[in-house]
Amino acid sequence: xxxxxxxxxxxxxxxxxxxxxxxxxxxxxxxxxxxxxxxxxxxxxxxxxxxxxxxxxxxxxxxxxxxxxxxxxxxxxxxxxxxxxxxxxxxxxxxxxxxxxxxxxxxxxxxxxxxxxxxxxxxxxxxxxxxxxxxxxxxxxxxxxxxxxxxxxxxxxxxxxxxxxxxxxxxxxxxxxxxxxxxxxxxxxxxxxxxxxxxxxxxxxxxxxxxxxxxxxxxxxxxxxxxxxxxxxxxxxxxxxxxxxxxxxxxxxxxxxxxxxxxxxxxxxxxxxxxxxxxxxxxxxxxxxxxxxx
Amino acid sequence: xxxxxxxxxxxxxxxxxxxxxxxxxxxxxxxxxxxxxxxxxxxxxxxxxxxxxxxxxxxxxxxxxxxxxxxxxxxxxxxxxxxxxxxxxxxxxxxxxxxxxxxxxxxxxxxxxxxxxxxxxxxxxxxxxxxxxxxxxxxxxxxxxxxxxxxxxxxxxxxxxxxxxxxxxxxxxxxxxxxxxxxxxxxxxxxxxxxxxxxxxxxxxxxxxxxxxxxxxxxxxxxxxxxxxxxxxxxxxxxxxxxxxxxxxxxxxxxxxxxxxxxxxxxxxxxxxxxxxxxxxxx
Numbered sequence: 001x002x003x004x005x006x007x008x009x010x011x012x013x014x015x016x017x018x019x020x021x022x023x024x025x026x027x028x029x030x031x032x033x034x035x036x037x038x039x040x041x042x043x044x045x046x047x048x049x050x051x052x053x054x055x056x057x058x059x060x061x062x063x064x065x066x067x068x069x070x071x072x073x074x075x076x077x078x079x080x081x082x083x084x085x086x087x088x089x090x091x092x093x094x095x096x097x098x099x100x101x102x103x104x105x106x107x108x109x110x111x112x113x114x115x116x117x118x119x120x121x122x123x124x125x126x127x128x129x130x131x132x133x134x135x136x137x138x139x140x141x142x143x144x145x146x147x148x149x150x151x152x153x154x155x156x157x158x159x160x161x162x163x164x165x166x167x168x169x170x171x172x173x174x175x176x177x178x179x180x181x182x183x184x185x186x187x188x189x190x191x192x193x194x195x196x197x198x199x200x201x202x203x204x205x206x207x208x209x210x211x212x213x214x215x216x217x218x219x220x221x222x223x224x225x226x227x228x229x230x231x232x233x234x235x236x237x238x239x240x241x242x243x244x245x246x247x248x249x250x251x252x253x254x255x256x257x258x259x260x261x262x263x264x265x266x267x268x269x270x271x272x273x274x275x276x277x278x279x280x281x282x283x284x285x286x287x288x289x290x291x292x293x294x
Numbered sequence: 295x296x297x298x299x300x301x302x303x304x305x306x307x308x309x310x311x312x313x314x315x316x317x318x319x320x321x322x323x324x325x326x327x328x329x330x331x332x333x334x335x336x337x338x339x340x341x342x343x344x345x346x347x348x349x350x351x352x353x354x355x356x357x358x359x360x361x362x363x364x365x366x367x368x369x370x371x372x373x374x375x376x377x378x379x380x381x382x383x384x385x386x387x388x389x390x391x392x393x394x395x396x397x398x399x400x401x402x403x404x405x406x407x408x409x410x411x412x413x414x415x416x417x418x419x420x421x422x423x424x425x426x427x428x429x430x431x432x433x434x435x436x437x438x439x440x441x442x443x444x445x446x447x448x449x450x451x452x453x454x455x456x457x458x459x460x461x462x463x464x465x466x467x468x469x470x471x472x473x474x475x476x477x478x479x480x481x482x483x484x485x486x487x488x489x490x491x492x493x494x495x496x497x498x499x500x501x502x503x504x505x506x507x508x509x510x511x512x513x514x515x516x517x518x519x520x521x522x523x524x525x526x527x528x529x530x531x532x533x534x535x536x537x538x539x540x541x542x543x544x545x546x547x548x549x550x551x552x553x554x555x556x557x558x559x560x561x562x563x564x565x566x567x568x569x570x571x572x573x574x575x576x577x
Binding site: 009010012013015016017019020021023024026027028029030031034082083086087097099100101102103104105106107108109110111112114115117118119121124125126129134135165225226228229233242245246249250257260261264265267268271 | 311314315318319321322323325326328329332340341342345346347349389390392393395396397400402408411412414415418419420421422423425426427428429430448449452453456510512513516517520529532533536542545546549552553556557560561
């Protein structure tokens with residue numbers, strides 16, 4: 001009787017719950033089974049691991065992705081911090097400026113990538129013309145066209161730039177929420193009690209802003225690991241893990257299907273490991289800081 | 295509103311701050327301008343034969359848009375994207391709204407854990423979860439169909455709908471329900487006549503968010519429609535054109551068509567969406 005009553009209360013939850021849980025189970029089991037299946041359908045098999053590890057492409061992609069995360073995350077944090085600090089204090093056009101600051105995230109990533117594709121075209125691209133000094137308002141820096149999409153450094157750098165440009169409003173919003181949570185009264189109270197600028201920064205601003213900074217770094221680094229669309233459009237020849245998964249699954253018409261699943265699993269593991277390391281580091285930092293206080 | 299703190303700033307600081315604002319505005323607005331500029335460029339303004347690309351087209355023209363709007367294939371593609379997006383909204387609202395009502399209003403043990411485990415599917419990167427989903431869809435024969443993409447996009451949007459929906463229902467004061475119960479309304483009446491209308495603003499934001507998510511989604515559409523090649527969404531259409539290196543003005547025009555609904559809607563529901571976006575970064 002009690003069960004029936006309970007069921008009556010919660011049945012509207014069930015369709016959504018079942019839908020999501022079924023997909024969750026499918027994703028986990030298929031990922032694991034495919035990663036350890038041979039091409040002849042045998043399970044368990046180490047064949048995908050052997051194939052993938054022997055691929056020079058895989059090692060390159062892993063390293064590229066690692067560097068992408070390592071450089072991209074701080075750049076995005078700084079960009080977000082810059083934007084947040086610029087519009088933290090109120091001024092006359094603040095709401096309009098904030099709306100404009102949000103525009104990049106409102107443009108689909110594919111469109112931003114396409115625009116960069118057009119602007120950084122090797123022959124007749126706007127950026128090459130600009131850097132070659134063809135406009136009177138900009139000095140010439142290079143003498144011949146740069147093949148932006150053809151070299152590893154430039155194509156991945158371009159992808160990174162596009163990614164940062166598109167996502168900096170998100171970092172900005174998180175940091176702005178953190179900054180706004182600092183109550184000015186707290187500040188004034190500390191001042192009345194005789195806290196100097198240094199003490200106020202150390203005891204109020206830093207502890208209150210560190211949570212939102214670490215949130216940005218954690219979330220952004222995860223985003224960087226799984227980046228797909230920018231390198232897919234702009235760095236066709238140089239893979240990140242995301243684009244490697246795509247090319248293994250799609251371009252080889254099923255031959256490396258299991259390999260693709262394995263790389264997808266490896267990407268997932270990379271994300272979890274890097275998130276855990278980061279959380280551990282933050283914890284360490286916090287303990288270190290409180291030790292110094294004493 | 296946050297209380298405004300007035301700090302006397304020196305002129306020197308103000309100048310630096312204004313320079314910062316201007317530089318960032320240029321950095322954001324110039325690419326947007328260039329996209330629009332390319333979309334209304336005539337051929338001579340793109341293939342300049344060595345002379346610099348003009349900052350404003352020699353002869354601005356809407357030719358690319360007219361070409362697109364007269365193209366039967368383009369309309370088919372837009373229709374596909376539209377059908378997928380609308381169906382995704384319908385399906386994820388139908389599943390998500392009742393679920394978020396229960397999570398917001400009923401006493402369930404371990405509510406937080408349930409909510410977290412429902413959202414946990416979004417912790418997988420799209421590019422990882424798309425492989426199992428595509429393989430499974432081939433097996434159950436919904437691969438290469440709009441229906442499959444709708445199911446996948448619902449999977450992506452449902453956690454957001456539940457998340458936004460829970461807070462929409464939680465913001466409604468409980469007194470209203472109690473009064474309605476006293477006056478003799480039953481559960482269905484309370485939900486459909488009272489709670490649902492009050493939750494509409496938040497739910498509309500969730501619906502718009504879902505529409506946009508589906509409208510500019512690329513990865514799942516690409517994996518689920520790929521081998522057929524006949525069914526395209528707007529994003530796939532743009533990517534296909536990109537591979538064939540068509541004139542840049544056409545690429546830009548397609549991009550503008552793809553972006554316009556997204557930009558308008560995002561700016562319209564900016565406030566409600568901020569929570570969605572910050573939560574979106576958890577995906």
